[in-house]
Amino acid sequence: xxxxxxxxxQALPAEECVAILEKNSAGVLAVAxxxxxxxxxxxxxxxxxxxxxxxxxxxxxxxxxxxxxxxxSFCVIDQDRVVPEEYTTxxxxxxxxxxxxxxxxxxxxxxxxxxxxxxxxxxDDAQGRDSTINQSFxxxxxxxxxxxxxxxxxxxxxxxxxxxxxxxxAEHADQAG
Numbered sequence: 395x396x397x398x399x400x401x402x403x404q405a406l407p408a409e410e411c412v413a414i415l416e417k418n419s420a421g422v423l424a425v426a427x428x429x430x431x432x433x434x435x436x437x438x439x440x441x442x443x444x445x446x447x448x449x450x451x452x453x454x455x456x457x458x459x460x461x462x463x464x465x466x467s468f469c470v471i472d473q474d475r476v477v478p479e480e481y482t483t484x485x486x487x488x489x490x491x492x493x494x495x496x497x498x499x500x501x502x503x504x505x506x507x508x509x510x511x512x513x514x515x516x517x518d519d520a521q522g523r524d525s526t527i528n529q530s531f532x533x534x535x536x537x538x539x540x541x542x543x544x545x546x547x548x549x550x551x552x553x554x555x556x557x558x559x560x561x562x563x564a565e566h567a568d569q570a571g
Contacts, residue, residue, distance in 0.1 A: 396491060396543040404553045406546030411488045414472040414546060415441040419514070421470035423448060423539075425459035425494075433459055439468070440509045446490065446539040447506040457496065457535060464493045466539060473548075486548040490541045497536040506536045 399405050406414075420438055427433030433455055437448045446468055450457060460466065473486040497503040504527065511523040518526075548556070 399545050399547065401547065401550075404547050404550055406486070406488070406548055408544070411544050411546035412441070414470055414486065414488045415446070415490075418470045418472060421468050423456065423537075424467045424469070425456055426463040426465065427455060427459050438510070438514065440506070440513045442506075442509050444541055446492075446541065447509060448537045448539070449507070449510060450535040450537055452533065452535045456537075460494045460496065460537060464495060465491075466494045467491045468539060473552075480551075482549065482551075484549045484552055486546070486552060488544065488546040490539070490544040492539045492541040492543070494537050494539045497538055502538070503536045504531070506538065507531070507534070 420436055422434050423437045423439075424432055424434040435456055437450075440447050467489060469487060469489045471485065471487045473484060475484045477484055497506060507527045508523060511518065511527060515523065515526075
């Protein structure tokens, strides 16, 4: 159903993809927009238990699109360093495909808002988070994306460096054992 990565030597391991999703703060959500046009919008998110959560207004383009078609994709760029002397960029990114749904269960919605609050306001205590969540609870929509397929990719230069590092670690472990 999902395409295999053509440049598989540049593929990131699954645990690295998850680490990228956990550490970054913004990505681009793509939905099937109006009149067959794709609609891609930058969003804040949180990754929890193989799912992504986004907050949104109660109405709008992305809500309409998800209501019509729940298939979405989400992309995070972890690194994008231009290397002019090599006419390239050293990039690292993750793209996830899955299905989105609007959370209507209050408990699920509150848990997702709590996870977002912890990520984006880590210094706030539970009481402060609860107060903020309660103030906006009825005016905010939460979208849950269940990931069905995820890939990560990095520039060939970064992939070579990673593979060399992994080979060195394996050799060191063999010598130590």
